[in-house]
Amino acid sequence: MTLGFTTIYWRDMIRFVRFKTLLVSSLLQPALWLAFFGIAMSSSFDTLMAGMPVPPGAHSVGYLTFMGAGIIAMTTLFTSLFGGIVILFDKNWGLMREILASPMNRNHIIFGIGLSGVTKSFIQAVIIMVFGILIGAAFFAGFSPVEIIVGVAGVLAFVGMFALGFLFLSAAIAISMESPEGLQGVTTLLTMPIFFASNALYPIDAFPEILKILSVYNPMTLLITGIRYFVIGPDFIALGKHYQYTQSDILTSYLGLMLFTAFMFGLAWWRFKKAVVT
Amino acid sequence: MPETQHNHREIIINVENLEHSYGNFKAVDGISFSVKKGEIFSFLGPNGAGKSTAINILITLLAKQKGDATVAGYDVTKDPQKVRESIGIVFQDITLDRDMTVWEILEFHGRLYNMPPEQRRKRIEELLDLVELGAKRNERTKNLSGGMKRRLEIARGLMTRPKVLFLDEPTIGLDPQTRMRMWDYIKGVNNEGTTIFLTTHYMDEADQLSDRISIIDQGKIVISGTSWELKNTLGRDLIYLETNDNNAAIRLLQDLPSVRDVKPKRKGFVLMVNEDGTKVLPVVIDVLRNAGIETLTINLKKPSMDDVFVFYTGKELRDEPSGKIPMRPGGR
Secondary structure, X not given: OXXXXXXXXXXXXXXXXXXXXXXXXXXXXXXXXXXXXXXXXHHHHHHHHOOOOOOOOOOXXXXXXXXXXXXXXXXXXXXXXXXXXXXXXXXXXXXXXXXXXXOOOOHHHHHHHHHHHHHHHHHHHHHHHHHHHHOOOOOOOOOOHHHHHHHHHHHHHHHHHHHHHHHHHHHHHHHHOOXXXXXXXXXXXXXXXHHHOOOOOOOOOOOOHHXXXXXXXXXXXXXXXHHHHHHOOOEEEEOXXXXXXXXXXXXXXXXXXXXXXXXXXXXXXXXXXXXXXX | OOHHHHHOOOEEEEEEEEEEEEOOEEEEEEEEEEEEOOOEEEEEOOXXXXXXXXXXXHOOOOOOOEEEEEEOOEEOOOOHHHHHHHEEEEOOOOOOOOOOEHHHHHHHHHHHOOOOHHHHHHHHHHHHHHOOOHHHOOOEHHHOOHHHHHHHHHHHHHOOOOOEEXXXXXXXXXXXXXXXXXXXXXXXXXXXXXXXXXXXXXHHHHHHHOOEEEEEXXXXXXXXXXXXXXXXXXOOEEEEEEEOOHHHHHHHHOOOOOEEEEEEOOOOEEEEEOOOHHHHHHHHHHHXXXXXXXXXXXXXXXXXXXXXXXXXXXXXXXXXXXXXOOOOOOOO
């Protein structure tokens, strides 16, 4: 029974590949964000910032590079929060009964859905990194080949952990909900504060105190910190702010994400244990 | 099949004093029954009678509240995993992923039950042959006809060679020919030793297939037995009459020694008689004529399962679903 989650994973990936529109749109969407929002915003911001002094020796990055990391995070957030919807459809179409009446441990449903969601997020993250570089984001600029490999691995490690956490949350919501509209409502409600109360598009230092506290502990901020560290480096200036990350900052962020994900797994496990689908 | 043949067989499903409530509503109100190994057992009842609730408890989708239930020797509450490993299920409504192929549906099921790959693949081929879907193996299920979908679901239910196969309304919405072919499959599966637990709305289906039948109404089992025994409880024959004074006619006829019971109907009434109806009929006509009651319509027939169902549940068969498969089960 230990590999039951691979069965759920297998089926979800069949669906992912088979629904061509879903596949194409999920791959295109992050690229479009980066292309339109990224280029539009960076041309304005970079003009504004052009006159600002850069301390000697500091490495300054353009807005596109800065927010590119945010777009990776945003895409991961959206994809993961909606990743549980397959559970809701399965439930409403009666397919979940086959699974729940089988001897497979229910945790494997959670893990299977988590794993397929993480796969999708990995694909998207790689697409954004490649596409970002193509349109001029300075990802991995000045990195050696080994540093690039470490950088990509680091990004995927952060993206994977974060995606897993939100997929568990999504699964927990989906198994508790009756309608896709309800799930859509709740996830939309969640994305707004998670996305904007983070350092995805701007620094959080100028936030009012309460918002700042929320932002610091926001898993989204933890993820973006990790991504920036791995794609830009530990020391850079963006939007006139000097960012310096130490290795322990990054480790702390990752531990924070692990804690969040563990907590979300607990939530999903509890909801699935209670779930009655007849 | 005669009852005695089954008496020696071991019991594979045993239910005692099972109760289940939704809030204040008792969906299942203390039912007891048992199913013997190798038989086809039918569970009949009108919508909302408690059939689905009982079946959901037996297949471990619904937690048991009160009473005892064992399947294949395992308690549904203490050993749900073991129960799940021992049973196959064909759900009331179609539960096939529209975008998976026939082969993938069976492969997925085999993997869910942790079957080793070789056994799984071999079994898929055997079952595709059995339900004659080999040519459709790479077809997505949304492109299958209703009958093919049901056959695929039956094949899926058999993937793990279950000891008990639960069939919840297996022929709902199918045309008469497809239904009869489905019966052949079900009988074939049963002949190979699988115990069948069937629920159905179709009385002819229960009559054709079952070794034994229990009828449930308002959460209670109202009668159990072979279809022959059930029909016999209504008497040997049924005489339907319409007269110009039904009440007077009933008063006169209910005291005849051959009349077991009288059941009023909308326009007339039915006499259940213990003796050969063709012999009773002239007597009935004489009695009515002597009393000056005019007979308008007369009909003689053998009791059918329809009659049994209507008699014991008091419900006409017309308040059934039209055959359109609902998205979620309506009756719990």
